[in-house]
Amino acid sequence: MSRVFVDGIGAVSPAGWGVAALRATLEKNVPLPVQPVVRPGWGKPLFVRLVPPPAARPASFAHPRLRRANVITQFTVAAALEALGERVSLVQSGAVRLGIIVGVMTGNVNYSRRFYEEVLMDPATASPLIFPETVFNASASHLAALLGSNAICYTLVGDDGTFLQGIALAAQWLADDKVDACLVIGAEETDWIVADAIKLFHPNAVHSAGAGAILLKQDSGAIAELAAVTDAFPFTQRQTRAAAARRMRAQFPPGAKNELLCTSAQQLPRPDMAENQAWSDWTGVQVAPRAILGEAFLAATAWQCVAACDGIRQNKFAGANVSVVGANQQAIGARFAKPVF
Amino acid sequence: MLFSPSKSFADARSNRVVVTGAGIFTALGPGWRINADGFRSGRTVFRPVTLFDVSRQRSKIAAEADLPAELPATKLAPNTIRRLSRASRMLVVAAHEAWSQAGWNAEENLPVVLGTTSGEMSFGEQYLQQALQSPHAKRRQPTRVVHYQIQQQGLELSNAFGFHGPITVISNACASGANAIGHAFELVRGGRAEKVLTGGYDALCQLTFAGFDSLQALSPTTCRPFDATRDGLTLGEGAAILTLETLEQARKRNAEILGEITGYGAATDTHHLTQPHPEGNAALAAMTAACASAKISPEQIDYVNAHGTATPQNDATETVAVNRWAGGHAKKLPVSSTKSSIGHLLGGAGAVEAVVCLMALRGQWLPPQISLNKIDPACRFQIVREPMDAKIEMSLSNSFGFGGANASLIFRRWA
Numbered sequence: 001m002s003r004v005f006v007d008g009i010g011a012v013s014p015a016g017w018g019v020a021a022l023r024a025t026l027e028k029n030v031p032l033p034v035q036p037v038v039r040p041g042w043g044k045p046l047f048v049r050l051v052p053p054p055a056a057r058p059a060s061f062a063h064p065r066l067r068r069a070n071v072i073t074q075f076t077v078a079a080a081l082e083a084l085g086e087r088v089s090l091v092q093s094g095a096v097r098l099g100i101i102v103g104v105m106t107g108n109v110n111y112s113r114r115f116y117e118e119v120l121m122d123p124a125t126a127s128p129l130i131f132p133e134t135v136f137n138a139s140a141s142h143l144a145a146l147l148g149s150n151a152i153c154y155t156l157v158g159d160d161g162t163f164l165q166g167i168a169l170a171a172q173w174l175a176d177d178k179v180d181a182c183l184v185i186g187a188e189e190t191d192w193i194v195a196d197a198i199k200l201f202h203p204n205a206v207h208s209a210g211a212g213a214i215l216l217k218q219d220s221g222a223i224a225e226l227a228a229v230t231d232a233f234p235f236t237q238r239q240t241r242a243a244a245a246r247r248m249r250a251q252f253p254p255g256a257k258n259e260l261l262c263t264s265a266q267q268l269p270r271p272d273m274a275e276n277q278a279w280s281d282w283t284g285v286q287v288a289p290r291a292i293l294g295e296a297f298l299a300a301t302a303w304q305c306v307a308a309c310d311g312i313r314q315n316k317f318a319g320a321n322v323s324v325v326g327a328n329q330q331a332i333g334a335r336f337a338k339p340v341f
Numbered sequence: 342m343l344f345s346p347s348k349s350f351a352d353a354r355s356n357r358v359v360v361t362g363a364g365i366f367t368a369l370g371p372g373w374r375i376n377a378d379g380f381r382s383g384r385t386v387f388r389p390v391t392l393f394d395v396s397r398q399r400s401k402i403a404a405e406a407d408l409p410a411e412l413p414a415t416k417l418a419p420n421t422i423r424r425l426s427r428a429s430r431m432l433v434v435a436a437h438e439a440w441s442q443a444g445w446n447a448e449e450n451l452p453v454v455l456g457t458t459s460g461e462m463s464f465g466e467q468y469l470q471q472a473l474q475s476p477h478a479k480r481r482q483p484t485r486v487v488h489y490q491i492q493q494q495g496l497e498l499s500n501a502f503g504f505h506g507p508i509t510v511i512s513n514a515c516a517s518g519a520n521a522i523g524h525a526f527e528l529v530r531g532g533r534a535e536k537v538l539t540g541g542y543d544a545l546c547q548l549t550f551a552g553f554d555s556l557q558a559l560s561p562t563t564c565r566p567f568d569a570t571r572d573g574l575t576l577g578e579g580a581a582i583l584t585l586e587t588l589e590q591a592r593k594r595n596a597e598i599l600g601e602i603t604g605y606g607a608a609t610d611t612h613h614l615t616q617p618h619p620e621g622n623a624a625l626a627a628m629t630a631a632c633a634s635a636k637i638s639p640e641q642i643d644y645v646n647a648h649g650t651a652t653p654q655n656d657a658t659e660t661v662a663v664n665r666w667a668g669g670h671a672k673k674l675p676v677s678s679t680k681s682s683i684g685h686l687l688g689g690a691g692a693v694e695a696v697v698c699l700m701a702l703r704g705q706w707l708p709p710q711i712s713l714n715k716i717d718p719a720c721r722f723q724i725v726r727e728p729m730d731a732k733i734e735m736s737l738s739n740s741f742g743f744g745g746a747n748a749s750l751i752f753r754r755w756a
Binding site for chain 1: 342469483514557612614
C-alpha cells in the first residue's frame with residue numbers, strides 16, 4: 001500500500017496568475033478572447049491566448065537566475081511557488097528533500113527560435129546569453145536553484161499525457177524514498193512558430209501558454225489523494241488514437257454523479273473525436289480547460305489536474321477523473337479522490 | 342496502471358538488473374565490434390564538419406558519423422523510413438542491434454526510456470528556415486513538425502519492433518542518456534517492469550554546434566580531457582540502446598548477459614545554468630548515491646568512465662569530485678574520457694559511455710585517451726593514456742549536464 005496525496009496546487013494560465021483565476025474562468029465556461037501575434041511574412045496575424053501580465057511583478061523574479069530566464073521559467077516558478085506555499089522555507093533549509101519534475105512538449109521554444117534566427121544571420125555573433133535558455137531543462141534548473149534543491153530533478157519531454165507520466169514518476173520517487181515531496185509541473189510558452197505549426201494540423205486550434213503545478217507527498221495531503229494513473233497507451237501503427245483512448249477509459253471506474261470528468265478536448269471535432277467517443281457513457285459533470293484557455297500541451301494537462309484537485313478541495317466533487325488523449329503520443333488518465341484517513 | 346495505491350513494490354526492490362542487448366552507433370561506425378576496437382585502441386574520429394556551414398565558427402571539426410545507406414530491416418513502413426533524419430536513423434540502427442542481440446519479441450507493455458537533448462532538431466531548423474524564407478509554403482512542413490518532436494523517435498522504436506508501452510523521454514541536457522538508463526534500471530529493479538528498452542541519442546545540428554561555439558565551449562584545437570592545456574569540447578553524434586531485464590527473466594530465457602547494472606545516483610547542482618560548482622558537490626553526491634544504490638564503496642570501482650568534456654570548468658570540477666569521492670583509492674584508480682575518441686554526444690553520451698563500460702568489463706581492457714599531452718596536476722587519479730588490458734569487476738560512468746544535471750551509473754562484469 002503506497003498512498004500519495006496532493007498537498008499543493010498552482011497555476012498560471014491565460015485566465016491569470018493563480019488557481020483562483022483558473023477556477024473563476026473555468027466556472028464561467030466561456031472561451032477567453034484571443035490575441036494577435038505577428039507571423040513574419042504574413043499580412044494577417046496568428047491568434048493565441050496569452051498569459052496576462054501579473055498584477056505585480058513576483059518577488060521571486062528578482063532572483064539572479066531569473067533575470068534573463070525565459071518566459072516559460074517564469075510560469076514554472078510562479079506555479080511551483082503557489083503549490084509549495086509556505087513550504088518553500090522547508091525546502092530551502094534542506095528539511096524537505098524536494099524532487100522536481102518539469103514536463104514540456106514545445107518547451108522553451110521562444111529563445112530557441114530567437115537563437116536559431118541569430119545563427120541563420122551570422123553564427124559568429126549568436127548570443128551566448130540566449131543559448132543556455134534553449135536547453136529543455138533550463139526551467140527545472142532555475143527552479144531548483146531558486147529553491148536551493150539538490151535532490152533529483154528530471155525534465156520530461158513528450159505530448160500532453162507526459163504530465164501524468166510525471167505524476168506516476170513522482171509517486172515512484174516517493175515510494176522509493178528518494179524524496180520527501182515532489183513537484184510535478186507542466187509548462188509551455190507561446191511563440192508564433194508553434195501557433196504556425198498547430199495551424200497546419202488544426203486550423204481552428206488556439207495556442208496558449210502557462211503552467212500548472214502539483215505538489216505530491218506520501219504521508220498526508222490536504223487537497224486530494226492520487227487514486228490512479230492509468231497505463232500509457234501509445235498511438236502506434238498497431239494502435240489507433242481511438243483504440244488507445246478506449247483502453248485508457250476502460251481503466252477508470254464507470255463514474256458517479258458527484259464526480260468530475262476533466263478532459264483534454266478543445267471543442268474541435270477531429271482531434272476530440274477519440275476522447276469524446278471513449279467517454280460517451282459519462283453522465284457526470286465535465287469540463288474541458290483547453291476549450292476555454294487554449295491548447296498549451298503539458299501546461300493544459302496540468303490545468304486539468306489542478307482543476308480536478310481544486311474541485312475536490314472545494315467540496316464540489318468526491319472524485320475527479322483526468323483524461324488526456326494527447327497530440328501525437330498517447331492516451332493516459334489519472335484519478336483523484338477526496339482523501340480519507 | 343502506472344500508479345495505484347494498492348500496488349506495492351516493496352518485495353521487488355532487490356531485483357538484479359542485467360543487460361542482454363547493447364547497440365551502438367558513433368562516428369567510429371555502427372555496432373559493438375567496430376566501436377569496441379576503436380575505444381580499445383583510443384582511435385579518434387574528428388574531421389571537418391560537412392553537415393552545415395561552420396566557416397564563421399571558432400571550431401570547425403566534430404565527430405561526424407557516416408550513416409549507413411540502408412537501415413536494418415524492421416517493421417517500419419517504407420514511407421516512414423524515407424522521412425527519418427539523422428538522429429532517428431542512428432537510433433534505429435542501435436536499437437536493432439540491441440533488440441537482435443537480446444532476442445526479444447514484441448510485447449504489449451514494454452516501456453521505452455530515452456534520453457536526448459535535441460531529438461531531431463534538424464527538422465526544427467528546416468521548419469524555421471522555410472517559415473522565414475517562404476512564409477506561405479507548406480510543403481514538407483507537417484512532416485517536419487511531426488518528426489521534430491522527441492516523442493516521435495520513441496514511437497518509431499515501438500513501430501520498428503512492433504511493441505507497445507509507455508514512452509518516457511528525459512531531457513536533462515548532457516546527463517539525459519545516463520538518467521534514462523538510470524530510470525530504466527530503477528523500473529526493473531523496483532519491479533515496475535520486467536524489461537525496459539533504454540538509451541540515448543543526439544545528432545549533430547547547427548543550432549547546438551553554434552550554441553556551444555557561442556559559449557566558447559568548443560575546442561579550436563583538439564579535444565583533450567584532463568589535459569593541463571585543454572581548451573574545450575568537440576561535439577559528436579550517435580546513439581546507444583540497452584535492453585534491460587531482471588536476472589530471473591534473462592536466465593529463464595537463457596539469454597546471453599553482457600553485464601549487470603548495480604547502481605544509479607542523480608543530483609542537482611544549483612550553482613549556475615552552464616557552469617558546475619567548483620567543489621563538485623553534486624557530482625560527488627551522484628557518485629556517492631550510485632555507490633549507495635549498488636551497496637559498494639568507491640574502493641570497489643576499478644575504472645571510471647569520466648564525463649570529461651575537456652572544457653576547463655567541467656574537468657576541473659569532475660577532478661575535484663573524483664578526488665574527494667575516491668579518497669586514498671584515487672591514486673590507483675584508472676580514469677578516462679572516451680569523448681577524446683568520439684566527442685561529446687550530449688544526450689547520447691551517457692548511453693554510449695554505458696556501452697563502453699560494458700565493453701571494457703567484458704573485454705577486460707581500459708579505453709585510453711591518446712590525445713593527452715600533459716595531465717592536469719589536479720588529477721590524483723590515473724588517466725589511461727595507452728591501450729591496456731586490466732582486471733576490472735566494476736566500473737562507474739559519470740554524466741553531467743547543463744542545468745546542473747548530474748548522474749552516475751555503476752556496472753558489474755558478468756562472468
